Amino acid sequence: MPFTANRQFKKSPRMFVAAKDMHYTTSDGRQVLDGTAGLWCVNAGHARPKIVEAIGKQAAELDYAPAFQMGHPKAFELANRIVDIAPDGLDHVLFTNSGSESVETALKVALAYHRAKGDGSRFRLIGRERGYHGVNFGGISVGGIVSNRKMFGTLLTGVDHLPHTHNLSKNAFSRGEPANGVELADELERIVTLHDASTIAAVIVEPVAGSTGVLIPPPGYLKRLREITKKHGILLIFDEVITGYGRLGTPFGADYFDVVPDIMVTAKGLTNGVIPMGAVLVSAEIHDAFMTGPEHLIEFFHGYTYSGNPIASAAGLATLETYKEEGLLTRGAELAKVWEDALHSLKGEPHVIDIRNIGLVGAIELEPIAGQPTKRAFSAFLNAFEQGYLIRTTGDIIALSPPLIISESQIGELIDAVRKALRSID
């Protein structure tokens, strides 16, 4: 099983058999409130009628069309709808089937773009400590989670990392963006000085690092990265696999922080998690750099059998319609204050050493049990599940990211379940 304690699971399986709106149903018939939008992806809640209907209809009408040298209308329609809600300047789309594939695609676009412009000496990729960019070789190379990297050899060469921005001693219990640490963006200047800008293709960061435990950047940090990358001709890639499609109360993290990258990586919420799909957005300048040479030649040697799959495209269109009809891309902003107050009411509960929040994302960091990292948070996860609440843990951090349809009373319920779990565990 993926990212699972296999032996523990098989001794005591936790199985879902159905889902509707905010709740899962377990194999023993219990209702479980989804505090994590599945895996940060079911932003509109479960089994939404428009999406269910679109998938069925599309399967009957056009189940599959070859992705290479052929097209179908819904992939183009979906690309246009994504561009409509994306920040100005990101106006071309490449489809993939996951966040990991979107990351690989973005990194390859960045390298090939410089080469297409005759600037092929730009081969270095800069990621960030504690970054998560999926599980493929490019993603784990620029990523910064040691357990995801240490078993897998040399990874990509020519990669360097910015420091992460998490600072418990200065920023614990910040509400929203933490005050300290903007100067960490200047580490990019140090890396540029070390390697020379002429060797650096791109910098990739998550606007808010999600999987590593909700690390929120200080005000001005992403703007500073944008300034430095622009100054040196380095592409800036935002990995918005989690922050995209309304999670922060804005359509994308780029909107929240008012910083437009050159490339934006998305997946998860694009289809409400229902059908695997990702989308990588690039600027016209990047797109146009490839559109040279004889017209019968393939311009970019990359793509997947399922890129822009018709059923995934139909699911994506129905998802974006649902978000629009229900105002979900900005609902997180309406709930943010209630969410923040509820989360921070956990201050002072047993084991809690930090609480963080932004949009409809929250994290509660726990003091690890000495010599047994991750055990305390895993116990909280099991306890909450027994109570009927799905939470997620990473290391000793509880991360919460409910569907954007959650009600205020359900927020209260979810936080009370976490409180009860914290009071129950060792």
Ligand SMILES: Cc1ncc(COP(=O)(O)O)c(C=O)c1O
């Ligand atoms: C920021 C980020 N990038 C990439 C990924 C990988 O996505 P996937 O699991 O769909 O490959 C994730 C998954 O959580 C993510 O959070």
